[in-house]
Structures are given as structure tokens and as C-alpha cells.
Amino acid sequence: MGFPQKLYTTKEVCAAKELINQGYKHDLTIDGTVDFKVKVNQAIEYLKTAGYYDFFRTYVKEIIEIDGITQLRETEISIWANQYAVENPVDAASLLVQKAYSMKEYLDGELYYGGNAEKRSIVKRIEFLQALKEKTTDSAVRQECQRLLDLWSESSLSF
Numbered sequence: 023m024g025f026p027q028k029l030y031t032t033k034e035v036c037a038a039k040e041l042i043n044q045g046y047k048h049d050l051t052i053d054g055t056v057d058f059k060v061k062v063n064q065a066i067e068y069l070k071t072a073g074y075y076d077f078f079r080t081y082v083k084e085i086i087e088i089d090g091i092t093q094l095r096e097t098e099i100s101i102w103a104n105q106y107a108v109e110n111p112v113d114a115a116s117l118l119v120q121k122a123y124s125m126k127e128y129l130d131g132e133l134y135y136g137g138n139a140e141k142r143s144i145v146k147r148i149e150f151l152q153a154l155k156e157k158t159t160d161s162a163v164r165q166e167c168q169r170l171l172d173l174w175s176e177s178s179l180s181f
Contacts, residue, residue, distance in 0.1 A: 025083075029097050029129075038099075039129050048079045048099070054087025057105070064111035065118055068163070072154040074119055081125040082118070094121040096128045112166040115154070120147040148174050 025041055025048070026034040052062045062085055069075040084100040092107040094100075101121050108114040123146040127134035148171065155167035 025099075029099060035129060035131075042080055042129065046080070047076060048083035050079050050082065051084045052086075053084065055105075058087040058103075058108060061105075061108035061111050061114060062103075065108060065115040068112060068115035068154055068158075069118065071158050071163075072115075072150055073157065074115075074150055074153070078118060078122045081122040081129070085118070092117070094124050096125060096134070099125070110166070112151075112154070112163060113170055116147045116150050116170065119150040120144060123147075144174070 025046060026038050029035050029038055050066070052059050054062070066075065066078075069078050082099060082101055084098075086100055086102050088102045088104055090102070090104060092101070092103045095102055101118065103114075103117075107117060120143045123143045124134045124139065127139060127142070133139050151167045151171050151174075155164050155171070158164055158167070
């Protein structure tokens with residue numbers, strides 16, 4: 023049995039969770055304009071650099087460009103993203119980690135939305151930025167990670 027195409031039922035979620043527990047990884051696909059794909063692929067490279075790529079493709083099978091609000095589509099195991107969400111590939115990579123973490127919580131049967139869940143997923147986003155900053159050899163990427171970390175630390179949310 024392969025990975026379920028959709029995750030609507032308890033049976034489908036349980037089957038997906040079982041496969042993930044056995045080490046299943048999705049073959050990630052990206053659907054969108056050429057510019058969108060370039061930016062997403064750069065973000066994916068940052069996931070690889072920081073050591074988050076396997077985590078990401080455990081919980082997300084596709085990233086689709088939309089003309090609307092960027093969102094995790096849990097039942098479709100996908101992220102719908104607009105061009106603005108991927109404009110900065112470092113920030114986009116951190117967003118992808120945040121959404122993958124929410125997908126993990128969904129599959130784990132945890133409350134994956136709302137205030138506390140949002141806080142937990144943002145913590146994962148910040149952890150990713152710290153890991154990328156430490157592991158990259160590109161000084162511009164390190165500087166961008168620090169800039170984004172500074173923005174998160176200045177936010178009204180306490181992490």
C-alpha cells in the first residue's frame with residue numbers, strides 16, 4: 023500500500039503515520055511558474071544545508087503556487103504558497119519548516135492550529151534559522167538569518 027493521496031479519514035491518517043514511522047519520505051514536487059520554482063528550489067537548498075530536508079519531505083509532498091493566501095493543506099499533504107511567500111528564499115525556507123511542523127502535529131493527532139500550536143511552529147521556524155546560520159558557508163545567508171532572527175526576537179510574541 024502506498025502513501026494515501028489524501029488525508030481525510032482516520033484510516034488514511036493512520037496509514038500515513040504508519041508509513042512515516044517506517045521512514046517514508048515523499049518525492050517532493052513543485053508546481054508553479056518558473057520564477058516560483060526557482061525561489062522554492064533555493065529554499066529547498068537551504069533546508070538541505072541546515073539538515074531539515076528529510077524532515078520536510080517526511081511531512082510535505084508538494085508545494086503549489088497559488089494566487090491567494092499561503093497555507094498548509096493538511097488533507098492534501100501540501101503547501102499552497104503565493105509568489106510573495108517565496109520572494110526571500112531564506113525566509114521561505116523557514117516558512118516551509120513551520121508548515122511541515124504543523125503537518126507533523128496534524129498527523130500526530132495534536133492540535134496543530136491556534137495560538138499555542140502557532141507558537142510551537144514558530145519556535146521550529148526560529149530553530150531552523152539558527153541551524154542554517156550555523157551551517158551555511160555563505161555570509162549573505164548568515165546575515166539574512168540573523169536579520170530574520172532579530173525580527174522574530176523583536177516581535178510581541180515571546181518564544
